[in-house]
Amino acid sequence: MTFRQFAFNNVSRNKRLYAAYFLSSLFTVMVFFTFAIFAFHPALSGDEMNGNVVKGMNVAAGIIYVFSFFFILYSMSSFLQSRKKEFGLLMMHGMSMRQIRSMVFLENMIIGFFATLGGITLGLVFAKAILLLAQNVLIIENELNFYIPVGAVGLTFGSFIVLFFVISLFVSYVLRSRKLIELLKGDKKSKGEPKANLLLTVLGILLLGTGYTIAFFVKGVIVVVALLPVVVLVILGTYLFFTQISVFAVRRLKNKETWFWRKTNMILFSDLSYRMKDNARTFFLVAVISTVAFSAIGTLFGLQTFLTAGIKTGNPNTFTYYGDAQEQQTVAAINRTLQEEGVQADQAHMFLRYYKMGGERVQISKESDYNRFAALIGKAPVDVPDGQVFAVRADSFTIGRNPERMDATVELATGVVLQPGKMFSSNALPFADSYIVSDRDYELLPAPAEERSFYAWQATDGKQHVLAAAEKLEAQMLHDVFCSEYRIYQINKQYGPVMFVGLFIGIVFFVSAGSFLYFRLYMDVDGDKQKFKTIARMGLSEKELKQVLNRQTAILFFAPIVVALLHGAVALTSLSHLFFYDLFRESAVVLGVFLAIQIVYFFIVRFYYTKQIKAAIRM
Structure with missing residues (x-):
């Protein structure tokens, strides 16, 4: 077996831990490729409006590419952290640190190569459906026919191969300072009982409370002034929440004997404080990224609703016209146009x-x-x-x-x-x-x-032809004629690219946040197998095991998501105060959809996680 085959087999035999990394990278490549398809589409060239669409897609692709670099880098770091003992054993069998670095480099390039190919392939498979969806969402007059995106394929493949190459070099460089004894011990070093600093715990509560209070009570343009201070307060408070407040809360629960000794609570909380402390940075990162996704999409959705609802409410009539020097001719032109288009009003x-x-x-x-x-x-x-x-x-x-x-x-x-x-x-x-x-x-x-x-004028029949009548009146340079439906159509046409781009970027952020949780959960799976195998020998029933795993997984999985949902709700409430417009429905829709997706993702991850623990116990 050659060295390259050895590296390939390592990847193929670690499907469980590599799965989220590979699928998330594949999804990121597919989204980047989707934007590239729009950027190179022949139907979006020459027109100013379409030019803005292309610019928006290019900016979005750039944001996703930069984010992908840090996401993949973090994913690889988490993966290597769980393989320290494996690297130590390889060194004991004669493998040098240089060979280990080469192996890691090859493994990452293999995953990057297939993730890039897979993302491009999936992008091509769904290209027609995505183009059709975009044509309606973006309200583009030219038909977005399917074409062979040679330029998009070349850009995507080249960009991500370079990205994986740079990250592989960086990770290989980081590995060179590892010592054999450190690798062999892996994660078995004693960490001591996690303790929370009371002063930092109180500070975290004050920071979050102050940030929330300001966001709830400021209104109007003051919301813009208070934005930066609130963001800083909430981010600092969130970090202290996961590093201090959560550890403090778990220790308080453990000190209540009536609670701690009840049924399986001892097993659940025995190492929960360690988990919360170890995963604090991951939870903080997931909470911040998810909050950005919730707030960005909620803001875009809310702003669109605010603009369109304002037009509908302030202009309930189909057509309105303020008289001027050409009043008689204009009124006659409006009535004639409505009659020609079959609009009765x-x-x-x-x-x-x-x-x-x-x-x-x-x-x-x-x-x-x-x-x-x-x-x-x-x-x-x-x-x-x-x-x-x-x-x-x-x-x-x-x-x-x-x-x-x-x-x-x-x-x-x-x-x-x-x-x-x-x-x-x-x-x-x-x-x-x-x-x-x-x-x-x-x-x-x-x-x-x-x-x-x-x-x-209020249309009573032929309402489907109102836009055609409005466009004809617009062509006659009758600018004092106002059509609410036509104005909403124009806003949606201009706003569509922003909404489309923001939605995709938000989804990428959210999928990445879910992947971070997956990595952290499965990094500890080997230790959990050994722990629950030992406890099972002491009489833990399968029902009790399932209950402990469900509660433990749910706490670790939803802790950062619940925090992000709270942050998102506060952010969208503050946005409604800025516009003096109730965005409760829009906020509930956005946050509810993301929560539903996260619940589905949780059930999938929990199923495979529980399955592995049970399989280890039966061995």
Whole structure:
């Protein structure tokens, strides 16, 4: 058997520990290759919008490539840490440290080569489906047909072979300082009882509490100012949580005899403090990376919802138009275009009158005008008594509202003062908060400071052709005509690439975080086999074994994820305070989807982990 065959056999015989490393690397290569396919696609050249898509894909590919370097480097370090005893035995049989470094270099290059080939192959298999998905998500007018991505294949293969080569050299260099006695002892060195520093424990609680409090209570533009301090506080607090607070909590539980001696708790908590301490840096890294993924995707999703919901709420009519010098020609053009496209719509017209009140410009409308526009969008009519004024709060954004103005009085030209009546929310009238008075009192108002003609159309049939009508009106340079559906379409078209790129990057981060947990769990599997094999001889039943393994694995697997979910929820809450817009639904969807994926991943990992422990006990 040659030296190269020996290295290849080492890889093939360590499938369990190499599996997550190989599959995660393969997935990363596939995602990078996907972005490369877009970057080289002939349909995305020449147009400014498509050029922005390509730029976004290139930036995303660069981010993924840099992240892949550190991810693979960390994965290899974790893997080598679990093989120290194996390297020591090889040295006892005459293998030199130089040969061990060469073996590790070859092993990593073998995995990198096949992961790169596998990622490119999977990318080609799913290329058509991904292009079709992207064409709809990105709202690209040109059809993204499948093509032979020679440039993408060359770029991906060359980039990742270089990446694996550099990491293999680096890891081989690190190994050269290992001594035989250190390798033979492996992880059997006594670590002593883990202890938490009370001062650092309290500091960690204060840091997290302060960061959360600031994030919950600041609002508006102050959220942007507080962003950096909150991030620093939470990151430091998270590190202390895993290195100090978790160890402190486990020791407190162990000191409660009624709890510690109950059923299988002694087995569960006997080495949990060691596990938490040993895995603190991994848990911290997973929590931070997962928080970045949750927050990035939640922010993108929430921002898109915020923008589109604001347009829908503030502009409920299908088409609106403010009159200008070309008013008659424009109204005729709109009606003609709607008829040509087969869009049937109800139409309403009014004059918007603005008055100076308390140094501000406010809109006052009469009851009959409001009721006509309310009927247009299916809102209930109002009945304003003579001598009263109803305040209407815009059923849209809260930014810029003046609550005190809603309780103001209105003075007629006759000197009579209308008293405040009911106040309610509605988006029947355009944009701003306004007042409604009875038709009789409206005629007695003084001359307005400004008056504008306003038209609205609400589609009742042929709604599927609204975008076509809007595009035709846009081509006629009728810029004062506003179509909410067309504006949302434009936002989604511009926002699509950002959402698409952010989603992929978030998924890569999340998959990598799950892989880190897999590495740490399986690094200790050999020691767990020996431990549970010994305990089983003392009378531990299979049911009790399963219970201990389930609880231990769940704690180690979900501790960083739960922390990340809390961080993500706080971050998205702070984002909602920035926009004064409730993002609870969007936050729940994003965090719920990630939690569901993690639960599925946990059950898969737990199944194979438990299977190995049980197999070792039966031997």
